[in-house]
Amino acid sequence: MAVVAAATGATRSQLSKGRTSRRPAVARVRVAVRLRPFVEEANSTSESSCVRGLDSCSLEIANGRNSQETLKYQFDAFYGETSTQQDIYVGFVHPILRHLMNGQNASVLAYGPTGAGKTYTMLGSPEQPGIIPRALKDLLQLTWEEGTEGRPWAFAVSMSYLEIYQEKVLDLLAPASGDLVIREDRWGNILIPGLTQKPIASFTDFEQHFLPASRNRTVGATRLNQRSSRSHAVLLVKVEQQERIAPFRQREGKLYLIDLAGSEDNRRTGNQGLRLKESGAINASLFVLGKVVDALNQGLPRVPYRDSKLTRLLQDSLGGSAHSVLIANIAPERRFYLDTVTSLNFASRSKEVINRPFTHKSFQPPVKLAQKELMDPPEAKRARSQEELEDGTGSPEPPTSCPKLSPLKQLNTLEPAVQERLLNLDRILDSRGSQGTSILSTPRRERTALEKALKEKDSEIQRLKEKYKELEANRLSQRPKELEEEENGSLALPCPFPSQTVPMTKPLNRVVPLQLIQEQTASQSKTHVLQKESQKRKLRPEPPRGQPEEHAEGLRTTLAMLQVPPDLLAESRRRILGLLNTGSAKELRRLQRIGEKKAQLIVGWRELHGPFAEVEDLGRVEGISEKQVATFLKANILSFVAECFTALSRKDS
Numbered sequence: 001m002a003v004v005a006a007a008t009g010a011t012r013s014q015l016s017k018g019r020t021s022r023r024p025a026v027a028r029v030r031v032a033v034r035l036r037p038f039v040e041e042a043n044s045t046s047e048s049s050c051v052r053g054l055d056s057c058s059l060e061i062a063n064g065r066n067s068q069e070t071l072k073y074q075f076d077a078f079y080g081e082t083s084t085q086q087d088i089y090v091g092f093v094h095p096i097l098r099h100l101m102n103g104q105n106a107s108v109l110a111y112g113p114t115g116a117g118k119t120y121t122m123l124g125s126p127e128q129p130g131i132i133p134r135a136l137k138d139l140l141q142l143t144w145e146e147g148t149e150g151r152p153w154a155f156a157v158s159m160s161y162l163e164i165y166q167e168k169v170l171d172l173l174a175p176a177s178g179d180l181v182i183r184e185d186r187w188g189n190i191l192i193p194g195l196t197q198k199p200i201a202s203f204t205d206f207e208q209h210f211l212p213a214s215r216n217r218t219v220g221a222t223r224l225n226q227r228s229s230r231s232h233a234v235l236l237v238k239v240e241q242q243e244r245i246a247p248f249r250q251r252e253g254k255l256y257l258i259d260l261a262g263s264e265d266n267r268r269t270g271n272q273g274l275r276l277k278e279s280g281a282i283n284a285s286l287f288v289l290g291k292v293v294d295a296l297n298q299g300l301p302r303v304p305y306r307d308s309k310l311t312r313l314l315q316d317s318l319g320g321s322a323h324s325v326l327i328a329n330i331a332p333e334r335r336f337y338l339d340t341v342t343s344l345n346f347a348s349r350s351k352e353v354i355n356r357p358f359t360h361k362s363f364q365p366p367v368k369l370a371q372k373e374l375m376d377p378p379e380a381k382r383a384r385s386q387e388e389l390e391d392g393t394g395s396p397e398p399p400t401s402c403p404k405l406s407p408l409k410q411l412n413t414l415e416p417a418v419q420e421r422l423l424n425l426d427r428i429l430d431s432r433g434s435q436g437t438s439i440l441s442t443p444r445r446e447r448t449a450l451e452k453a454l455k456e457k458d459s460e461i462q463r464l465k466e467k468y469k470e471l472e473a474n475r476l477s478q479r480p481k482e483l484e485e486e487e488n489g490s491l492a493l494p495c496p497f498p499s500q501t502v503p504m505t506k507p508l509n510r511v512v513p514l515q516l517i518q519e520q521t522a523s524q525s526k527t528h529v530l531q532k533e534s535q536k537r538k539l540r541p542e543p544p545r546g547q548p549e550e551h552a553e554g555l556r557t558t559l560a561m562l563q564v565p566p567d568l569l570a571e572s573r574r575r576i577l578g579l580l581n582t583g584s585a586k587e588l589r590r591l592q593r594i595g596e597k598k599a600q601l602i603v604g605w606r607e608l609h610g611p612f613a614e615v616e617d618l619g620r621v622e623g624i625s626e627k628q629v630a631t632f633l634k635a636n637i638l639s640f641v642a643e644c645f646t647a648l649s650r651k652d653s
């Protein structure tokens with residue numbers, strides 16, 4: 001019997017705004033899967049595919065755990081081995097380009113394991129051009145057609161090209177510029193100050209900048225791909241528009257074309273040294289990408305965009321204001337089986353993500369337009385109202401024949417800061433789908449009331465900020481020094497087992513002091529001994545509430561001399577393993593010696609490879625050394641044992 005693993009019944013996403021409604025479109029991330037053909041290799045002829053297409057939207061893959069079953073997935077589109085570059089571009093990517101002409105953002109992401117065909121899909125070859133060259137050609141053509149003289153909007157297209165390599169944002173058009181910072185403006189737009197932006201008026205212009213910059217991208221050979229991308233590459237194409245007629249609005253749409261680096265299982269890539277380090281950074285950022293998608297799907301209040309540069313940059317594309325499509329590339333070879341299932345699961349989760357695209361507009365009167373262009377030619381006026389009716393995004397402006405009511409003029413009488421805030425509010429209302437009119441066209445009295453409310457909110461925020469500062473200052477002045485040390489990361493993290501009957505006392509966090517030594521052969525019951533490592537480092541379990549310090553001293557001595565029965569040791573290992581295999585990143589951080597980064601690495605590894613068979617497997621996670629595993633194990637076993645004895649002694653007393 002077949003098992004349906006992924007959410008089924010994916011409906012076509014609603015990408016365009018309704019013609020009559022003013023509600024902003026809700027655009028689900030659209031997801032396609034592309035299965036590449038077998039690539040030539042000596043042994044590939046004998047191999048059979050582990051994936052099979054069922055129809056234009058669904059596929060099935062053998063279930064590795066049960067040969068009688070297959071796993072079925074349904075997406076917005078499925079492209080099999082024989083699909084062409086043209087099929088994917090026309091069917092899946094071309095339709096989103098028109099949103100850029102309305103001042104909205106769009107993104108295309110290629111996702112998948114290393115060697116599955118992401119770069120081929122995005123870039124292609126001179127004979128089989130991929131999405132990037134095709135989209136650029138069409139976009140430039142569109143802007144040229146829409147922007148000819150006599151049409152209401154003038155267009156300017158520019159491009160930037162960057163890579164995220166080992167958590168550094170590098171400008172591929174200016175490779176010497178070093179790591180760039182990612183910022184967010186007050187409207188929630190993601191910006192990279194200092195990133196080169198080249199105007200492009202033709203496809204030849206584009207190629208002139210793009211081809212040499214592509215050679216700057218970091219690639220390297222791995223066992224699975226001779227030219228493996230070692231970075232995430234992001235091509236950003238901006239389409240700026242300026243209205244030629246009053247009220248001279250400006251709009252800006254951004255297109256992100258992203259070739260993600262592939263997830264890598266280093267047992268198969270054979271990566272070592274630099275490649276291994278690169279791979280660690282790639283896997284970690286892809287893991288955060290998965291967390292972002294999960295947080296969006298679960299409607300969590302905090303989406304961890306800031307946990308990696310990649311997700312920070314994609315903030316706009318996932319759960320943001322862009323029309324996004326994701327192409328999950330998969331490979332047919334059986335040796336890719338696990339990567340394929342992981343990618344399909346990620347793709348399946350991604351199709352639940354909802355974006356809320358809106359038009360990015362402003363109202364600055366153009367300086368460069370000649371006076372005669374300030375007139376409102378009737379044909380342009382007609383074209384504009386028709387266009388607004390279609391995209392449903394233009395402010396509901398009064399007829400321009402009534403200049404007194406022009407929102408631009410009313411806006412111009414206000415202070416720049418207030419202007420900005422009104423525009424912001426206008427956008428918020430717009431994005432929340434206000435049924436009524438936007439602020440910019442509300443009557444003067446209502447607007448004054450809104451401005452007043454804004455000012456009140458500002459002073460309230462100011463007051464709260466001051467209060468917060470005051471409280472923070474108090475807290476810092478009272479905080480014990482050792483707590484600061486803990487925050488600086490010099491000490492171990494809180495207790496590992498969250499639901500113990502006796503909560504772990506704070507000083508036990510500092511368990512570094514005792515050493516677990518080999519089985520004591522002399523002992524009849526084969527016990528383990530906990531021994532003091534040095535006098536300087538001491539285990540200091542806090543005395544149970546209301547008990548004297550002597551009790552704690554006694555307990556310390558007891559612990560130091562204690563013989564740990566093997567079953568207690570086995571139990572503690574079992575508990576640690578259980579937590580490693582099922583704990584969320586947050587829960588893992590409750591283990592000794594596991595911080596945020598290691599917790600993420602563990603969860604990421606688990607997603608790729610499944611559960612750990614034994615605690616020592618932790619050493620297989622990139623970024624965690626054997627030595628760290630030994631320290632981790634020691635600290636956590638001791639912590640567990642100490643906890644048990646604290647519980648016992650409390651019970652006795």
Ligand SMILES: Nc1ncnc2c1ncn2[C@@H]1O[C@H](COP(=O)(O)OP(=O)(O)OP(=O)(O)O)[C@@H](O)[C@H]1O
Binds near residue numbers: 037115121261
């Ligand atoms: N649809 C396809 N048809 C023919 N060849 C393909 C197809 N997809 C990929 N290939 C070939 O497979 C190989 C690997 O593809 P590609 O480099 O695009 O993988 P990738 O996913 O970008 O890998 P990495 O993440 O390591 O950069 C290349 O030789 C490419 O030409």
